[in-house]
Amino acid sequence: MAITVIIIAFPLLEANMNLDRVTSGHDVPNDFNVIIEIPMNADPIKYEVDKKTGAMFVDRFMSTSMHYPCNYGYIPHTLSEDNDPVDVLVISPVPLITGVVVRCRPLGLLKMTDEAGEDAKLLAVPIDKLCNLYQDIQSSDDLPQLTRSQIAHFFAHYKDLEQGKWVKIEGWDGVEKAKTEIMTGIERFNSTQDKPMF
Secondary structure (H helix, E strand, C coil), X not given: CCCCCCCCCCHHHHHCCCHHHCCCEEECCXXXXXXXXXXXXXXXXXXXXXXXXXCEEEEEXXXXXXXXXXXXXXXXXXXXXXXXXXXXXXXXXXXXXXXXXXXXEEEEEEEEEECCEECCEEEEEECCCCCHHHCCCCCHHHCCHHHHHXXXXXXXXXXXXXXXXXXXXXXXXXXXXXXXXXXXXXXXXXXXXXXXXX
C-alpha cells in the first residue's frame, strides 16, 4: 500500500512578516500601532527587534525570576533618546503573542532612568474598537493603584541581579506627555539618515 504525502507551503507567512513595513499608526498620537516583543506574564526573557535586520532576537535571559506585568512592545518608525524605538507597555485582558501588531491609545508615561540614560515607557491600552473593557480609562490615573504599582515595581527591580545595571523610577506623567513622546519619536526617526529596520 502506497501512502501519498502532500506538503503545503505557506510562503506568505514568511514574506509578509516584514515588521519594518508597519506604519506608526492610523491617527498618531491618538491611535498608534504597537509591535509586541514580550507578552504579558512572559518568562523572564528580554526580546528585542534588531536594528539592522528587523528580526526579533533574544536580547538576554534575565536573572530575576519576575514575569512581565503587561505586554511590552514598541511603536514602529520611532526613535527614543536611547536610539531604540519608543517603548510601550500595553495593558490587555490576556497576553498578546510576540510579533503581533495591536492598535493602541495612550494613557500616560512611566518616567525612568537606567544605566544608559532616560528610558521612559509609554503606557497604553488597545483602542476601544478592539477591546471596550478600557473605554472608561482615559489616563494612567484611572487605573487601579495596584496595577500602576506592579508595573513600576517590575521595572524598578527587573535588572537587580545584572551587574552594572540599575533603574530609577521617577513617577508617572499624563496623556499629553505620552503623546509628545510619540510625536518626538516619529520626528527623530524621520530625521535620521541611516534608518533602523523597525
